[in-house]
Amino acid sequence: MNGGSNGAPESSAPPRSEEIQREGLLQRFPLIVFLAPLFVYLGLAGFEPRPPGPDELFWEDTSPGEWFGIPHGYEHYPIYYTARIGLTVLTVWLVSPGFRYFPRKIGWLGMVVGAVGVVVWVGVCKLDLEQLIFVPIGLGSFLGLGERAAFNPFEMMANNLPWMYTFLAIRFFGLAAVVPLIEEMMVRGFLMRYLVDQQWWKLPIGTVNRAAIVAPAIYGALTHPAEMFAAILWFSMVTWLAIKTRNIWECVVAHAVTNLLLGIYVITWNDWAMW
Secondary structure, X not given: OOOHHHOOOOOOOOOOHHHHHHHHHHHHOHHHHHHXXXXXXXXXXXXXXXXXXXXXXXXXXXXXXXXXXXXXXXXXXXXXXXXXXXXXXXXXXXXXXXXXXXXXXXXXXXXXXXXXXXXXHHHHHHHOHHHHHHOOOOOHHHHHHHOXXXXXXXXXXXXXXXXXXXXXXXXXXXXXXXXXXXXXXXXXXXXXXXOOOOOHHHOXXXXXXXXXXXXXXXXXXXXXXXXXXXXXXXXXXXXXXXXXHXXXXXXXXXXXXXXXXXXXXXXXXXXXXXX
């Protein structure tokens, strides 16, 4: 994969033979680097138990049966989420040589955008514009497509504190480290550049046309239908950051800061519907 003006690998240690082979594969198939981790993460989401409906009790097993020998009730969500994060991290590690072509420089702007972003996200979500606009016209069912797990470990895991705190650490790791990396690599690393040129991997981060500017907002709306307007604003803010800095790591940092602060907000204010 041609790094273009994004720079060359910074590591001074000679790569091992298996790393050379892996980098060669990623150079021939750059899509793997930017799409595989997110596809694994999103694909495994289909195996996770879903939260009970409004007329169901939290302790009722609304998804009877087992997946790979593990009970599939909602109370077992932490096991499935942990496996999901573990397999996603493995995928990230396999494609990680492709990330070395981006200079690892981080400034203050990404942190500021991330901090402002969480205020925008929570504030717009609290307006509940999606319910006000889509429910009256019969599109309320669309909002449920992006339903979050809303798993409250303090309630569901109170009888097993060591596992509860372990899961919280895993949940924050996924929220503030894994998701920002894999989503920004797909949206800023692939999607925006692909809409500019077919040889997208040769373009610097932040190279845009009209389609590349609009696409992240559409992606955000489609992947967060219940928080559509917050997602449109937030993804547009980070698009501006990508154009301004031409640095994908600034976008990852902004995403990580927003998600970390959002997680802290959820726990502090007991607003579990937002994660």
